[in-house]
Amino acid sequence: MEPKPMDDIDNTLQNSGLSAPPITVKRTVTSTGARITTQIKEDDPEDSEEVKPVKSLVEDKVVVSENVCSDCLAGSVEGVKSSRTRFEEFIKAANTKIVSEEECLKTQRKEEPQVNNEIPEKSVKEEPDVGFEAKAPSVPETSVKNMSYQEWLQFRGYAKSSGEGTNSHEKKVKPEGLETARFANVRVREEPRLFAENKVNVKEESVRSSLWSKPQGVKKEKVEEQRASAGLVEDGDFPDDPDWFLVGRTLVTALSTTKGRKLVDNEIVNFTFPSPSSRYNMQWIVRFSTKRSGEIGRLPMEWAKCVVPLVCSNKVKVLGRCVAAPANLSLMQEIMLYVSFYIHHSIFLDGDKSSWRLDGCRSIDSTVYPLLTLFNLLKNKPFQKADFTPAELDSRKRLLNLEGDSEEAASMLPIVKRGKGCQQFPEQNKDEQTITESSLNKLMGAAEVYNLEEMEPPNTLLCDLRPYQKQALYWMSKLEQGIDVEKAAETLHPCWSAYRICDGRASSIYVNVFSGEATTKFPTATQVARGGILADAMGLGKTVMTIALILARRGRGCPDNEELDTKTADSAQITKKRKIDSHINISSKAKGGTLIVCPMALLGQWKDELETHSEPESISIFVHYGGDRTNNPNVIAEHDVVLTTYGVLTAAYKSDAEDSIFHKVSWYRVVLDEAHTIKSWKTLGAQAACALSSHCRWCLTGTPLQNNLEDLYSLLCFLHVEPWCNWAWWNKLIQKPYENGDPRGMKLIKAILRPLMLRRTKETKDKEGRPILVLPPTDIQIIECEQSEAEHDFYNALFRKSKVQFDQFVAQGKVLHNFANILELLLRLRQCCNHPFLVMSRADSQKYTDLNKLAKRFLETNTDSSTNQTVQTRAYIEEVVEGIRRGDNMECPICMEFADDPVLTPCAHRMCRECLLSSWRTPTSGLCPICRQLLKKTELITCPTESQFRVDVESNWKESSKVSKLLDCLEQICESGSGEKSIVFSQWTSFLDLLEIPLKRRGVGFLRFDGKLVQKQRERVLKEFSETKDKMVLLMSLKAGGVGLNLTAASHVFLMDPWWNPAVEEQAIMRIHRIGQKRTVRVRRFIVRDTVEERMQQVQARKQRMIAGALTEEEVRTARIEELKMLFR
Amino acid sequence: MANSNLPRRIIKETQRLLSEPAPGISASPSEDNMRYFNVMILGPTQSPYEGGVFKLELFLPEEYPMAAPKVRFLTKIYHPNIDKLGRICLDILKDKWSPALQIRTVLLSIQALLSAPNPDDPLSENIAKHWKTNEAEAVETAKEWTRLYASGA
DSSP, X not given: OOOBOTHHHHHHHHHHHHHHHHHHHHHHHHTSOTTHHHXXXXXXXXXXXXXXXXXXXXXXXXXXXXXXXXXXXXXHHHHHHTHHHHHHHHHHHHHHHHHHHHHHTHHHHHTHHHHHHHOHHHHHHHGGGGGOOOOOTTOSOHHXXXXXXXXXXXXXXXXXXXXXXXXXXXXHHHHHHHHHHHHHHHHGGGGXXXXXXXXXXXXXXXXXXXXXXXXXXXXXXXXXXXXXXXXXXXXXXXXXXXXXXXXXXXXXXXXEOSOBSOOOTTOEEEEEOOOTTOOGGGTTOOEEEETTTEEEEEOOHHHHHHHHHHHHTTSEEEEEEEEEOOSSBOTTOEEEEEEXXXXXXXXXXXXXXXXXOTTXXXXXXXXXXXXXXXXXXXXXXXXXXOSSOHHHHHHSOOOOOOTTOHHHHHHTSSXXXXXXXXXXXXXXXXXXXXXXXXXXXXXXXXXXXXXXOOOOOOTTBOSOOOHHHXXXXXXXXXXXXXXXXXXXHHSBOTTEEEEOOSSTTSOOEEEETTTOOEESSOOBGGGSOOEEEEOOOTTSOHHHHHHHHHHHSOOOSSOOOHHHHTTOTTTHHHHHHHHHHHHHHHHTSEEOOEEEEEOHHHHHHHHHHHHHHBOTTTSOEEEOSGGGOOSOHHHHHHSSEEEEEHHHHHHHHHHHGGGSTTTTEEEEEEEETTGGGGOSTTSHHHHHHHTOEEEEEEEEOSOSOSSOTHHHHHHHHHHTOTTTTSHHHHIIIXXXXXXXXXXXXXXXXXXXXXXXXXXXXXXXXXXXXXXXXXXXXXXEEEEEEOOOHHHHHHHHHHHHHHHHHHHHHHHHTOTGGGHHHHHHHHHHHHHHHHOGGGGOOTTOOOOOHHHHHHHHHHHHHHHHTOSSSOOOOHHHHHHHHHHHHHTOOOBOTXXXXXXXXXXXXXXXXXXXXXXHHHHSSSSSEEEOTTTOOEEEGGGOEEOOTHHHHTSOTTTTOOOOHHXXXXXXXXXHHHHHTOOOEEEEEESOHHHHHHHHHHHHHTTOOEEEEOTTSOHHHHHHHHHHHHHOSSOOEXXXXXXXXXXXXXXXXXXXXXXXXXXXXXXXXXXXXXXXXXXXXXXXXXXXEEEETTSHHHHHHXXXXXXXXXXXXXXXXXXXXXXXXXXXXXXXX | OTTTTOOHHHHHHHHHHHHSOOTTEEEEEOSSOTTEEEEEEEOOTTSTTTTOEEEEEEEOOTTTTSSXXXXXXXXXXXXXXXXXXXXXXXXXXXXXXXXXXXXXXXHHHHHHHHXXXXXXXXXXXXXXXXXXXXXXXXXXXXXXXXXXXXXXX
């Protein structure tokens, strides 16, 4: 510390105004090592000469500073001496670094000539600030700092005493030499950098010495030295501190909070940081003060915000001095500070390669990171930039101004996330959100021509692959290989940027631009996921492609890439270390082959296909399900392929978490079939899948996106795709923009998926422009029906009633609030188009003739079977029957819905047939869930289905126009004698019930398939349908079925009612139009003219456009209401 | 989201539990998993558990309602049919489960079990033995435990 006498202050103050700008420039230059390469050659001889005195200093220093190995020091000094020769070597070893350093400092260098020529005399005083004094109050390493400070004083004293009576030139060199010594001291730990650092130093020195030797500078320095004992102004040098590496320095314009003559140029200011417990509005206030005058001012907010968390982390300290301030301060005046930022060396130590987050425990949703902010503010550009950065994504202007009605805007989106009003129609709502195949293609960019190479499957695969399947095999193999490992290890992970700080001693700092995580260990691209999403449309043979992959690329556990990694440039050691760590981690796990997780229904299919398509004995398959389970991870790891279900995996994870049998194995490959099963990322199932340890990861799904963009998030999580498996980033950059109608979300998701996902559809063309899969054509026609007069009257009456209600909602401006009600109005209208019976009012006073019959039979049965069972009282039974007669639709005690296909038990309990049967352990008998009486299936009494229609449909049967048309079509097909089979789809099972009546009457054999069938029954019905020669019609509910349903036995499709979302219809058609279909598929869609159905067609078309993004924002906003108005026109 | 595939029945049951709670019983689903309920049962009057507030957890398995919910006491309780892990010996939670039973009925049954310990079908041998050999003393212990573990908190 060199206090100045008071009389010098005025002098300094006078100068301050003038000197500030040139000083700035000068400082910028000296604070960096930028000029190494340019000046080093000419200065070298001088350097080595000048460095000589250093040696003695260093030796002295060894005595002073305890834990430095003198050998090393000597070596380092020697390094300094012979630096010229070694420099060549160094350049060779580290030339990339120098280049980037230059690049990083290019701007500063431009100003260099100016510095040297114009203002040498000013710079003299500033020279020493290479080693600012450590004075940040909140830095914890006080002991270290104090010690070094003492050392510094000691050196200082030494320099002074030895400098006494000698010429000024010598005097200059000595403090510099001290610095060198100190640098060397630190450098010992960083062997590879040793010479580079010496170089930096030597060069700085030489620059300085040339400056120092100018007469003015010397004079001034002398003056300062003389005054050193009396003053109050603290403006000395900051000592070089071996523990703190300079990140960078810059000018900061702070604001004064005090008045008066408080500050002189070059005076050191001390920063005071808020304590973590500071009140909320105080937490970003960084004050600074001088020793003389106390508080002076505060840092601007932008700096404070990034500096406070950094300093609180104890890894960063901040030093500064004033460079320009008004002589007489008043409040809120600008004060130019020259601020240096240091980072603690501990983060560069080899021992601590763990990553650190300087933002401490901030909330995960935060996407602003102080270290990155600091680098930005310091204009420290990464020398290697992340492939994509949030800044790029943020910088583009927001396109959509939501004007406070985000709720409404969001609800009008094609893919509705929150449909508040729709709760009463969960199923409808669910279907409505389903995305159509074609819009999915648009979102996912399918149907482009894929120009992939083909890969021949191994000969252990027993079936022939189509060309597009060979392409998939090639693609999957490539993805599994990843970028070749060697390259990957040298390649920076795409989410990380590499920064170099000013202090050349420090290694590079890598910062994850998405998570803010910082590390000094090289984040390699090998950490990027291997695998992807095979999202070929339904029916293209994803299973076979996967089997080919399994046969073509066998492996166990995580292959050891270690030997390949070692060549990696400057991160080799680190990478190796990491590899070894992870290796140890993995080696404790059994090394497994391929794990396939699929829905239970497909377990058998997978096993069959694996067995039929692979050469016998070529692979071993183990089904880990039901009784065939084992608890030994080594047993399942022995097999090439292990099959299990999501349920089993989830249950195992639930009970044993990471210790479950699946998680104890290090798999080579995990395949999730129907991967959309884990679309809800918060579910245990999704977490269980994510937690699996595997080399390669695959998702198979025809619908990667089912009804929400979030579905994809879960898949990306499973695939470990960074940074998108971080919810904060996903939400900020994709989910939110997408929900707000900002197209960038969609663009980004496309960019993310492009390399990760392969999606072809039946329309995809090969290189020659031929479709990759040739299927018989489809012939889709709309059959328009004309209502009969009676039908029309009924419909009109209903329509008018509904419209009055709708218009009321519109008038009240409550359309969206009454969405559920409106949907119900529409539902009735749509059902009316199918058949008026579906909506006949409950108040209808039809006689339930059948009911009396029923009651009679029921009572008889009850007394008959009452051998030893509890008999309900007659009164109770009569009450039940009366209830049925009144049409009270009671709630099923099991599903708690209004009973669908209700049955009566002999004990007079009512419930859904389906619910009752599925509660039984055997198909023929079981206990009554309510009274535990033993029941036989034959004893169950079917409640009159008539109650569903509230009219006796059978005796009053009348065909609606739609039904007539359908029957005509069916009869034509039958008469043609072609033996073609038909499937009739409706979304209402009650309509299928109605259809049964005329079919029975006309003697048309039919089968029925709907959601009420349990898995076994479904299989039986489908098998029968594909084999039968009598039952040519299958009545099917649109929602039934689901995964893997193959209906190629039929070639006629009748869609009885239009559905809101064409996707559902498309899926239905897809079940028939798929591999194995040999005939032209004829699709007939029935639309009743001049009804809501016709308008729904328009809505569908509009919806398609909306999903495709063809509507403008404004259109989207009003779309929902418009849509509804359209229907009630 | 995690709860999108929740069966109607669970939604309905939850709504009813919240809108018309059974006396002395509160059950509310966890926010992140609608199949997981936090349950509190007040010790029935004129039982050794009177004055106690017993916390339980209840989980509806995937198969629910075809399989019984899984229920466990979280609060320590001295009861012959409840073991030290809080597991409950109650037939309707095991082989006597019926899909017509509900969360509400299960919890009411548990409440009833507190009123009527059944040492003849014990889960906790020691406590059952204690109950059978010296009921008065066992009841005292139960009261003591209630005071210690189930009061207030």
